[in-house]
Amino acid sequence: MRYSVFSLLAQTLKGHKGWQPTWRDAAPKPEYDVLVIGGGGHGLATAYYLASRHGIRNIAVIEKGHIGSGNVGRNTTIIRSNYLLPGNTPFYELSMKLWEGLEQDLNYNAMVSQRGVLNLYHSDAQRDAYARRGNAMRLAGVDADLLEREQVRAMVPFLDYDNARFPIQGGLLQKRGGTARHDAVAWGYAHAGDRNGVDIVQNCEVTGLTLDNGRVTGVETTRGPIRAKKVALAVAGNSSRVASMAGLRLPIETHVLQAFVSEGVKPLIDTVVTYGAGHFYVSQSDKGGLVFGGDIDGYNSYAQRGNLPVIEDVMESAMALWPGVGRIRMLRHWGGVMDMSMDGSPIIDHTPVQGLYLNAGWCYGGFKATPASGFCFAHLIAKDEPHPVAAAYRLDRFASGRVIDEKGAGAQPNLH
Protein backbone atom coordinates (compact mmCIF):
# COMPACT_ATOMS: atom_id res chain seq x y z
CA MET A 1 0.00 0.00 0.00
CA ARG A 2 1.23 3.49 -0.83
CA TYR A 3 0.14 6.31 1.42
CA SER A 4 -0.94 9.53 -0.27
CA VAL A 5 -3.44 12.30 0.18
CA PHE A 6 -5.76 10.33 -2.10
CA SER A 7 -5.50 7.11 -0.07
CA LEU A 8 -6.19 9.17 3.05
CA LEU A 9 -9.23 10.82 1.44
CA ALA A 10 -10.56 7.50 0.15
CA GLN A 11 -10.19 5.96 3.61
CA THR A 12 -11.84 8.97 5.21
CA LEU A 13 -14.90 8.44 3.03
CA LYS A 14 -14.91 4.73 4.00
CA GLY A 15 -14.63 5.49 7.71
CA HIS A 16 -10.99 4.34 7.92
CA LYS A 17 -12.10 0.72 7.82
CA GLY A 18 -9.99 -0.36 4.84
CA TRP A 19 -6.43 0.17 6.12
CA GLN A 20 -4.24 -2.88 5.56
CA PRO A 21 -1.31 -4.09 7.68
CA THR A 22 1.74 -2.25 6.50
CA TRP A 23 4.14 -5.21 6.56
CA ARG A 24 3.73 -8.99 6.33
CA ASP A 25 4.23 -11.05 9.47
CA ALA A 26 6.61 -13.37 7.60
CA ALA A 27 7.54 -16.93 8.53
CA PRO A 28 11.27 -17.65 8.26
CA LYS A 29 12.47 -19.23 5.01
CA PRO A 30 15.19 -21.91 5.19
CA GLU A 31 17.86 -19.67 3.63
CA TYR A 32 18.64 -15.99 3.04
CA ASP A 33 21.41 -14.04 1.36
CA VAL A 34 21.53 -11.65 4.30
CA LEU A 35 20.03 -12.24 7.72
CA VAL A 36 19.81 -9.22 9.99
CA ILE A 37 19.46 -10.08 13.68
CA GLY A 38 17.53 -7.39 15.53
CA GLY A 39 14.29 -5.74 14.46
CA GLY A 40 14.99 -2.35 15.95
CA GLY A 41 15.55 0.87 14.06
CA HIS A 42 19.08 0.01 12.99
CA GLY A 43 18.29 -3.55 11.87
CA LEU A 44 15.19 -2.53 9.91
CA ALA A 45 17.04 0.40 8.32
CA THR A 46 19.91 -1.92 7.34
CA ALA A 47 17.53 -4.34 5.63
CA TYR A 48 15.69 -1.53 3.87
CA TYR A 49 18.88 0.04 2.45
CA LEU A 50 20.26 -3.39 1.48
CA ALA A 51 17.10 -3.97 -0.56
CA SER A 52 16.52 -0.47 -1.92
CA ARG A 53 20.10 0.71 -2.53
CA HIS A 54 22.00 -2.51 -3.17
CA GLY A 55 19.31 -4.57 -4.86
CA ILE A 56 19.64 -7.54 -2.50
CA ARG A 57 16.23 -9.21 -2.42
CA ASN A 58 16.57 -12.29 -0.26
CA ILE A 59 16.79 -10.63 3.15
CA ALA A 60 15.20 -11.23 6.52
CA VAL A 61 15.16 -9.28 9.75
CA ILE A 62 14.59 -11.53 12.74
CA GLU A 63 13.46 -10.09 16.05
CA LYS A 64 13.07 -11.91 19.38
CA GLY A 65 9.97 -9.90 20.35
CA HIS A 66 7.99 -7.62 18.10
CA ILE A 67 9.67 -4.97 15.99
CA GLY A 68 10.34 -1.75 17.78
CA SER A 69 10.14 -3.32 21.25
CA GLY A 70 13.76 -2.49 22.05
CA ASN A 71 15.63 0.79 22.10
CA VAL A 72 13.87 2.37 19.12
CA GLY A 73 10.81 2.50 21.37
CA ARG A 74 12.81 3.45 24.48
CA ASN A 75 14.51 6.75 23.82
CA THR A 76 13.86 10.49 23.83
CA THR A 77 13.35 10.81 20.04
CA ILE A 78 16.00 13.49 19.50
CA ILE A 79 17.79 13.87 16.18
CA ARG A 80 20.85 16.10 15.71
CA SER A 81 24.30 16.16 14.14
CA ASN A 82 26.17 18.51 16.49
CA TYR A 83 29.32 16.40 16.76
CA LEU A 84 32.89 17.62 17.02
CA LEU A 85 35.32 14.94 15.86
CA PRO A 86 36.24 14.14 12.24
CA GLY A 87 35.23 10.47 12.70
CA ASN A 88 31.75 11.53 13.80
CA THR A 89 30.74 14.78 12.06
CA PRO A 90 30.24 13.47 8.49
CA PHE A 91 28.48 10.36 9.74
CA TYR A 92 25.90 12.17 11.85
CA GLU A 93 25.43 14.78 9.13
CA LEU A 94 24.64 12.01 6.65
CA SER A 95 22.12 10.77 9.20
CA MET A 96 20.59 14.25 9.48
CA LYS A 97 20.29 14.50 5.68
CA LEU A 98 18.64 11.07 5.54
CA TRP A 99 16.19 12.19 8.27
CA GLU A 100 15.33 15.23 6.16
CA GLY A 101 14.30 13.02 3.23
CA LEU A 102 13.12 10.03 5.24
CA GLU A 103 9.38 10.35 4.89
CA GLN A 104 9.46 10.76 1.11
CA ASP A 105 11.95 7.92 0.84
CA LEU A 106 9.94 5.51 3.00
CA ASN A 107 6.47 6.77 2.08
CA TYR A 108 5.70 6.87 5.78
CA ASN A 109 5.02 9.74 8.15
CA ALA A 110 7.74 9.62 10.80
CA MET A 111 6.79 13.08 12.10
CA VAL A 112 10.31 14.43 11.62
CA SER A 113 10.24 17.85 13.24
CA GLN A 114 13.24 20.16 12.90
CA ARG A 115 12.43 22.21 15.97
CA GLY A 116 16.08 22.87 16.86
CA VAL A 117 18.42 21.50 19.50
CA LEU A 118 19.84 24.02 21.96
CA ASN A 119 22.81 23.10 24.18
CA LEU A 120 23.07 25.54 27.07
CA TYR A 121 26.41 26.73 28.44
CA HIS A 122 26.99 27.99 31.95
CA SER A 123 30.64 29.02 32.11
CA ASP A 124 33.32 30.65 29.98
CA ALA A 125 35.03 27.31 29.51
CA GLN A 126 31.80 25.70 28.30
CA ARG A 127 31.19 28.62 25.94
CA ASP A 128 34.66 28.19 24.44
CA ALA A 129 34.11 24.46 24.04
CA TYR A 130 30.79 25.08 22.28
CA ALA A 131 32.32 27.80 20.08
CA ARG A 132 34.94 25.27 19.01
CA ARG A 133 32.30 22.62 18.42
CA GLY A 134 30.16 25.05 16.42
CA ASN A 135 33.16 26.05 14.30
CA ALA A 136 34.05 22.42 13.65
CA MET A 137 30.47 21.76 12.61
CA ARG A 138 30.34 24.72 10.23
CA LEU A 139 33.67 23.71 8.67
CA ALA A 140 32.08 20.32 7.99
CA GLY A 141 29.03 21.96 6.40
CA VAL A 142 26.72 21.48 9.40
CA ASP A 143 24.61 24.37 10.70
CA ALA A 144 25.48 25.80 14.12
CA ASP A 145 24.74 29.11 15.85
CA LEU A 146 26.38 30.27 19.06
CA LEU A 147 23.78 32.25 21.01
CA GLU A 148 24.21 34.87 23.72
CA ARG A 149 22.15 34.75 26.88
CA GLU A 150 19.48 37.18 25.65
CA GLN A 151 19.01 35.26 22.40
CA VAL A 152 18.46 32.11 24.43
CA ARG A 153 16.05 33.95 26.73
CA ALA A 154 13.99 35.01 23.72
CA MET A 155 13.65 31.36 22.69
CA VAL A 156 12.99 29.77 26.08
CA PRO A 157 12.11 32.53 28.56
CA PHE A 158 10.94 30.29 31.42
CA LEU A 159 14.33 28.78 32.39
CA ASP A 160 16.19 29.85 35.54
CA TYR A 161 18.75 32.25 34.07
CA ASP A 162 20.05 33.51 37.42
CA ASN A 163 20.68 30.14 39.00
CA ALA A 164 23.38 30.83 41.60
CA ARG A 165 25.48 27.82 40.67
CA PHE A 166 24.89 27.42 36.96
CA PRO A 167 23.58 30.69 35.49
CA ILE A 168 22.72 30.32 31.80
CA GLN A 169 25.21 32.29 29.73
CA GLY A 170 24.08 31.20 26.27
CA GLY A 171 23.79 28.19 24.04
CA LEU A 172 24.84 26.38 20.89
CA LEU A 173 21.87 25.94 18.58
CA GLN A 174 21.51 23.47 15.73
CA LYS A 175 18.35 24.61 13.99
CA ARG A 176 18.13 21.53 11.78
CA GLY A 177 18.11 19.24 14.82
CA GLY A 178 14.84 18.23 16.41
CA THR A 179 12.77 15.13 17.03
CA ALA A 180 11.09 12.30 15.14
CA ARG A 181 8.29 9.95 16.10
CA HIS A 182 10.37 6.99 17.30
CA ASP A 183 7.85 4.17 16.78
CA ALA A 184 7.00 5.48 13.34
CA VAL A 185 10.67 5.22 12.40
CA ALA A 186 10.58 1.48 13.08
CA TRP A 187 7.20 1.09 11.39
CA GLY A 188 8.30 3.21 8.43
CA TYR A 189 11.41 1.12 7.79
CA ALA A 190 9.34 -2.06 8.20
CA HIS A 191 6.75 -0.70 5.74
CA ALA A 192 9.35 0.30 3.16
CA GLY A 193 11.51 -2.80 3.71
CA ASP A 194 8.51 -5.07 3.23
CA ARG A 195 7.64 -3.33 -0.03
CA ASN A 196 11.20 -4.10 -1.17
CA GLY A 197 10.82 -7.77 -0.33
CA VAL A 198 12.35 -7.91 3.13
CA ASP A 199 10.94 -10.67 5.37
CA ILE A 200 10.24 -9.32 8.83
CA VAL A 201 10.15 -12.27 11.20
CA GLN A 202 8.94 -11.53 14.71
CA ASN A 203 9.02 -13.63 17.89
CA CYS A 204 12.09 -15.41 16.62
CA GLU A 205 14.96 -15.41 19.10
CA VAL A 206 18.47 -16.38 18.11
CA THR A 207 19.78 -19.20 20.29
CA GLY A 208 23.02 -19.91 18.46
CA LEU A 209 25.21 -19.02 15.49
CA THR A 210 26.36 -21.86 13.26
CA LEU A 211 29.96 -21.63 12.14
CA ASP A 212 31.97 -23.68 9.69
CA ASN A 213 35.73 -23.17 9.40
CA GLY A 214 35.66 -19.64 10.79
CA ARG A 215 32.75 -18.66 8.59
CA VAL A 216 29.17 -18.09 9.67
CA THR A 217 26.65 -20.28 7.88
CA GLY A 218 23.44 -19.42 9.66
CA VAL A 219 21.62 -19.15 12.96
CA GLU A 220 19.70 -21.36 15.33
CA THR A 221 16.44 -19.77 16.44
CA THR A 222 13.39 -20.55 18.49
CA ARG A 223 11.62 -21.01 15.13
CA GLY A 224 14.21 -23.43 13.76
CA PRO A 225 17.54 -23.10 11.97
CA ILE A 226 17.97 -20.52 9.20
CA ARG A 227 20.91 -20.64 6.79
CA ALA A 228 22.43 -17.38 5.62
CA LYS A 229 25.38 -16.32 3.50
CA LYS A 230 25.85 -13.21 5.62
CA VAL A 231 24.66 -12.51 9.15
CA ALA A 232 24.47 -8.96 10.51
CA LEU A 233 24.15 -8.16 14.22
CA ALA A 234 22.12 -5.09 15.16
CA VAL A 235 21.09 -6.08 18.68
CA ALA A 236 22.10 -3.08 20.78
CA GLY A 237 22.11 -3.90 24.47
CA ASN A 238 22.64 -7.57 23.73
CA SER A 239 25.60 -7.35 21.34
CA SER A 240 27.97 -9.06 23.80
CA ARG A 241 25.53 -11.94 24.31
CA VAL A 242 24.94 -12.63 20.63
CA ALA A 243 28.61 -12.10 19.67
CA SER A 244 29.64 -14.55 22.38
CA MET A 245 27.71 -17.24 20.45
CA ALA A 246 30.48 -16.89 17.86
CA GLY A 247 33.17 -16.90 20.55
CA LEU A 248 33.76 -13.15 20.37
CA ARG A 249 34.37 -10.72 23.23
CA LEU A 250 33.58 -7.06 22.66
CA PRO A 251 34.77 -3.78 24.21
CA ILE A 252 31.21 -3.22 25.41
CA GLU A 253 29.28 -3.17 28.69
CA THR A 254 25.49 -3.18 28.88
CA HIS A 255 23.93 -0.35 30.89
CA VAL A 256 20.42 0.94 31.39
CA LEU A 257 19.41 4.48 30.44
CA GLN A 258 16.12 5.85 31.64
CA ALA A 259 13.80 8.36 30.06
CA PHE A 260 10.70 10.03 31.43
CA VAL A 261 7.51 11.64 30.24
CA SER A 262 5.18 14.00 32.07
CA GLU A 263 1.42 14.25 31.82
CA GLY A 264 0.24 15.98 28.65
CA VAL A 265 0.17 19.75 28.84
CA LYS A 266 -0.45 22.57 26.39
CA PRO A 267 2.48 23.63 24.17
CA LEU A 268 5.24 24.92 26.48
CA ILE A 269 8.51 24.37 24.71
CA ASP A 270 9.03 24.31 20.94
CA THR A 271 12.63 23.14 20.82
CA VAL A 272 14.96 20.63 22.46
CA VAL A 273 17.00 22.03 25.37
CA THR A 274 19.99 20.30 26.92
CA TYR A 275 21.37 21.37 30.28
CA GLY A 276 25.12 21.26 29.93
CA ALA A 277 25.88 21.70 33.63
CA GLY A 278 23.94 18.67 34.75
CA HIS A 279 23.06 15.88 32.39
CA PHE A 280 19.48 16.64 31.49
CA TYR A 281 17.54 17.34 28.32
CA VAL A 282 13.92 18.12 27.60
CA SER A 283 11.54 18.46 24.69
CA GLN A 284 7.77 18.26 24.29
CA SER A 285 6.12 15.48 22.34
CA ASP A 286 3.33 16.20 19.89
CA LYS A 287 0.93 14.61 22.39
CA GLY A 288 1.93 17.25 24.94
CA GLY A 289 4.09 15.27 27.36
CA LEU A 290 7.43 16.70 28.38
CA VAL A 291 10.05 14.09 27.45
CA PHE A 292 13.31 14.15 29.36
CA GLY A 293 16.30 12.07 30.26
CA GLY A 294 19.56 12.06 32.19
CA ASP A 295 22.50 9.84 33.06
CA ILE A 296 22.81 6.07 32.86
CA ASP A 297 22.15 4.20 36.09
CA GLY A 298 25.87 3.56 36.44
CA TYR A 299 26.31 -0.19 36.71
CA ASN A 300 25.99 -3.12 34.29
CA SER A 301 22.34 -3.95 33.79
CA TYR A 302 20.20 -6.03 31.45
CA ALA A 303 17.02 -5.07 33.32
CA GLN A 304 14.85 -3.02 30.98
CA ARG A 305 13.84 -0.82 33.87
CA GLY A 306 15.41 1.95 35.88
CA ASN A 307 16.00 2.63 39.55
CA LEU A 308 14.88 5.45 41.81
CA PRO A 309 18.20 7.27 42.45
CA VAL A 310 18.47 8.33 38.80
CA ILE A 311 14.87 9.54 38.79
CA GLU A 312 15.70 11.75 41.77
CA ASP A 313 18.87 13.01 40.09
CA VAL A 314 17.07 13.86 36.84
CA MET A 315 14.24 15.63 38.68
CA GLU A 316 16.80 17.70 40.60
CA SER A 317 18.39 18.80 37.33
CA ALA A 318 14.97 19.54 35.86
CA MET A 319 14.03 21.73 38.81
CA ALA A 320 17.37 23.54 38.74
CA LEU A 321 17.00 24.39 35.06
CA TRP A 322 13.26 24.94 34.86
CA PRO A 323 11.58 25.49 38.26
CA GLY A 324 8.14 25.59 36.60
CA VAL A 325 8.15 21.87 35.87
CA GLY A 326 7.69 21.24 39.59
CA ARG A 327 3.97 21.77 39.06
CA ILE A 328 3.73 19.07 36.41
CA ARG A 329 3.25 15.42 37.29
CA MET A 330 5.47 12.72 35.91
CA LEU A 331 3.47 10.15 34.00
CA ARG A 332 5.89 7.28 33.41
CA HIS A 333 9.49 6.31 32.91
CA TRP A 334 11.18 3.54 31.02
CA GLY A 335 14.64 2.04 30.68
CA GLY A 336 16.49 0.82 27.62
CA VAL A 337 19.55 -1.41 27.78
CA MET A 338 22.39 -0.12 25.69
CA ASP A 339 25.84 -1.10 24.53
CA MET A 340 28.25 1.26 26.26
CA SER A 341 31.43 0.97 24.22
CA MET A 342 34.72 1.83 25.87
CA ASP A 343 35.16 5.16 24.07
CA GLY A 344 31.49 6.08 23.86
CA SER A 345 31.39 5.68 20.05
CA PRO A 346 29.76 3.06 17.84
CA ILE A 347 31.19 0.07 16.00
CA ILE A 348 30.23 -0.74 12.40
CA ASP A 349 32.64 -3.35 11.13
CA HIS A 350 33.41 -6.89 10.03
CA THR A 351 34.07 -9.31 12.85
CA PRO A 352 36.95 -11.81 12.83
CA VAL A 353 34.31 -14.40 11.83
CA GLN A 354 33.81 -14.37 8.06
CA GLY A 355 30.37 -13.31 6.94
CA LEU A 356 29.47 -11.96 10.38
CA TYR A 357 29.03 -8.19 10.61
CA LEU A 358 28.67 -6.05 13.70
CA ASN A 359 26.67 -2.88 14.33
CA ALA A 360 26.95 -2.08 18.03
CA GLY A 361 28.09 0.27 20.77
CA TRP A 362 25.63 3.11 20.26
CA CYS A 363 25.78 4.18 23.91
CA TYR A 364 23.42 7.12 24.46
CA GLY A 365 23.01 8.11 20.86
CA GLY A 366 21.56 5.35 18.72
CA PHE A 367 18.26 6.91 17.73
CA LYS A 368 19.60 9.93 15.83
CA ALA A 369 22.00 7.61 14.01
CA THR A 370 19.32 5.19 12.80
CA PRO A 371 19.24 6.14 9.09
CA ALA A 372 23.01 6.53 8.61
CA SER A 373 23.72 3.46 10.70
CA GLY A 374 21.48 1.35 8.48
CA PHE A 375 22.81 3.04 5.33
CA CYS A 376 26.48 2.49 6.21
CA PHE A 377 25.94 -1.00 7.61
CA ALA A 378 24.13 -2.01 4.40
CA HIS A 379 27.05 -0.60 2.38
CA LEU A 380 29.52 -2.66 4.45
CA ILE A 381 27.49 -5.86 4.08
CA ALA A 382 26.81 -5.45 0.36
CA LYS A 383 30.28 -4.31 -0.73
CA ASP A 384 32.45 -5.77 2.03
CA GLU A 385 34.12 -2.43 2.55
CA PRO A 386 33.23 0.33 5.00
CA HIS A 387 31.21 3.32 3.86
CA PRO A 388 33.58 6.34 3.81
CA VAL A 389 31.72 8.25 6.54
CA ALA A 390 31.69 5.24 8.88
CA ALA A 391 35.26 4.14 8.20
CA ALA A 392 36.44 5.22 11.66
CA TYR A 393 34.02 2.92 13.49
CA ARG A 394 36.42 -0.02 13.47
CA LEU A 395 36.23 -2.83 15.98
CA ASP A 396 40.01 -2.89 16.41
CA ARG A 397 40.38 0.82 17.14
CA PHE A 398 40.99 0.17 20.83
CA ALA A 399 43.97 -2.05 19.99
CA SER A 400 45.30 0.35 17.37
CA GLY A 401 44.82 3.48 19.50
CA ARG A 402 42.36 5.12 17.07
CA VAL A 403 39.60 5.59 19.63
CA ILE A 404 36.93 8.22 18.95
CA ASP A 405 36.87 10.06 22.21
CA GLU A 406 33.91 12.39 21.56
CA LYS A 407 32.78 12.65 25.15
CA GLY A 408 35.69 11.04 26.95
CA ALA A 409 33.31 8.68 28.72
CA GLY A 410 32.48 5.21 27.56
CA ALA A 411 31.16 2.58 29.85
CA GLN A 412 33.30 3.74 32.79
CA PRO A 413 30.71 5.12 35.20
CA ASN A 414 33.30 6.98 37.26
CA LEU A 415 33.98 9.17 34.23
CA HIS A 416 30.40 10.44 33.92
Next chain:
Amino acid sequence: MRITCPHCGARDAQEFSYLGDANPKRPDGLDATEAAMHDYVYQRDNPAGRHRELWYHGAGCHAWLVVTRDTRSHAIEAVEVASTVRSGAAA
Protein backbone atom coordinates in the same frame (compact mmCIF):
# COMPACT_ATOMS: atom_id res chain seq x y z
CA MET B 1 19.08 -1.37 45.32
CA ARG B 2 20.73 -2.01 48.70
CA ILE B 3 24.19 -3.45 49.24
CA THR B 4 25.05 -5.22 52.51
CA CYS B 5 28.53 -3.91 53.32
CA PRO B 6 30.44 -6.43 55.50
CA HIS B 7 31.52 -3.54 57.75
CA CYS B 8 28.52 -1.22 57.77
CA GLY B 9 25.48 -3.41 57.10
CA ALA B 10 22.75 -2.92 54.47
CA ARG B 11 23.05 0.50 52.84
CA ASP B 12 21.51 2.29 49.88
CA ALA B 13 23.49 1.77 46.65
CA GLN B 14 23.85 5.54 46.38
CA GLU B 15 26.49 5.37 49.14
CA PHE B 16 28.69 3.37 46.79
CA SER B 17 30.59 4.05 43.59
CA TYR B 18 30.78 1.45 40.86
CA LEU B 19 34.02 0.61 39.11
CA GLY B 20 33.03 -2.33 36.91
CA ASP B 21 33.87 -5.96 36.31
CA ALA B 22 36.01 -7.45 39.11
CA ASN B 23 37.36 -10.32 37.02
CA PRO B 24 39.93 -8.76 34.66
CA LYS B 25 43.36 -9.08 36.21
CA ARG B 26 46.06 -6.61 35.24
CA PRO B 27 48.82 -8.46 33.37
CA ASP B 28 52.19 -8.16 35.01
CA GLY B 29 55.79 -8.56 33.94
CA LEU B 30 56.28 -10.72 30.87
CA ASP B 31 52.53 -11.33 30.62
CA ALA B 32 51.93 -7.63 29.92
CA THR B 33 51.94 -7.93 26.13
CA GLU B 34 50.01 -5.41 24.05
CA ALA B 35 47.30 -7.98 23.38
CA ALA B 36 46.99 -8.86 27.07
CA MET B 37 46.78 -5.19 28.09
CA HIS B 38 44.15 -4.53 25.40
CA ASP B 39 42.16 -7.44 26.74
CA TYR B 40 42.45 -6.18 30.30
CA VAL B 41 41.58 -2.55 29.55
CA TYR B 42 38.85 -2.89 26.92
CA GLN B 43 37.40 -6.37 26.46
CA ARG B 44 34.52 -7.46 28.70
CA ASP B 45 32.47 -10.63 29.13
CA ASN B 46 29.44 -8.45 29.93
CA PRO B 47 27.24 -11.35 31.09
CA ALA B 48 23.45 -11.19 31.38
CA GLY B 49 23.21 -12.82 34.79
CA ARG B 50 25.81 -13.45 37.48
CA HIS B 51 28.43 -10.68 37.52
CA ARG B 52 31.29 -10.04 39.98
CA GLU B 53 31.92 -6.34 40.22
CA LEU B 54 33.85 -3.75 42.23
CA TRP B 55 32.03 -1.20 44.37
CA TYR B 56 33.62 1.42 46.63
CA HIS B 57 31.84 2.38 49.85
CA GLY B 58 32.71 6.07 49.67
CA ALA B 59 29.99 7.30 52.05
CA GLY B 60 30.77 4.57 54.56
CA CYS B 61 33.86 2.58 55.50
CA HIS B 62 35.86 3.43 52.33
CA ALA B 63 36.33 -0.27 51.61
CA TRP B 64 36.47 -1.75 48.12
CA LEU B 65 33.96 -4.57 47.81
CA VAL B 66 33.42 -7.39 45.36
CA VAL B 67 29.67 -7.68 44.85
CA THR B 68 28.18 -10.68 43.06
CA ARG B 69 24.99 -9.46 41.42
CA ASP B 70 22.55 -10.63 38.77
CA THR B 71 22.56 -8.01 36.02
CA ARG B 72 19.02 -8.96 34.96
CA SER B 73 17.30 -8.67 38.34
CA HIS B 74 19.82 -6.68 40.45
CA ALA B 75 19.59 -9.46 43.10
CA ILE B 76 22.80 -9.56 45.14
CA GLU B 77 24.22 -12.98 45.95
CA ALA B 78 27.39 -12.10 47.88
CA VAL B 79 29.41 -9.13 49.10
CA GLU B 80 33.07 -9.61 50.01
CA VAL B 81 35.83 -7.22 51.00
CA ALA B 82 38.03 -6.94 47.91
CA SER B 83 41.33 -7.10 49.79
CA THR B 84 40.45 -10.53 51.16
CA VAL B 85 39.39 -11.77 47.71
CA ARG B 86 42.79 -11.08 46.19
CA SER B 87 45.51 -8.56 46.83
CA GLY B 88 45.51 -5.56 44.51
CA ALA B 89 41.90 -6.03 43.44
CA ALA B 90 41.09 -2.40 44.11
CA ALA B 91 44.16 -0.96 42.42
